[in-house]
Amino acid sequence: MLLENKYYQITDRKTDGQDTIFHIAVLPDCEVYRGHFPGDPVCPGVCNIETIKECAMLLTGKRLFISQIKQCRLTAVATPASCPQLELRMNALPTGQGFIVTASLSDINKTYMEFKGEMTLEMV
Secondary structure (H helix, E strand, O other), rough: OOOOOOOEEEEEEEOOEEEEEEEEOOOOOOHHHHHHOOOOOOOOOOHHHHHHHHHHHHHHHOOOOEEEEEEEOOOOOOOOOOEEEEEEEEEEEEOOOOOEEEEEEEEOEEHHHEEEEEEOOOOO
């Protein structure tokens, strides 16, 4: 995993019907924040997308790459100070070549990102 235990840490994982919920702690000492608006850091969208991909790999037990993003809405700005704990709600439906993944990244007050895309099995 590229960002796990550097940018974020999974503190809990549970199932809710067809969805899997990952509880994520944002790690404010990550060097990403030192370079991404120092003094007033924000969670970069690309890092949140990578977090979704890494959690999809944990959920499916497969090495995946994002082959298509059908929707990715950044609905609010997440910062390590204002939302140190996030919930990643995810569903991965198998297809012939991988998975259709839908996910939302939120806290108790707001949703920060909504994602829908196709992740394909990575050929090693």
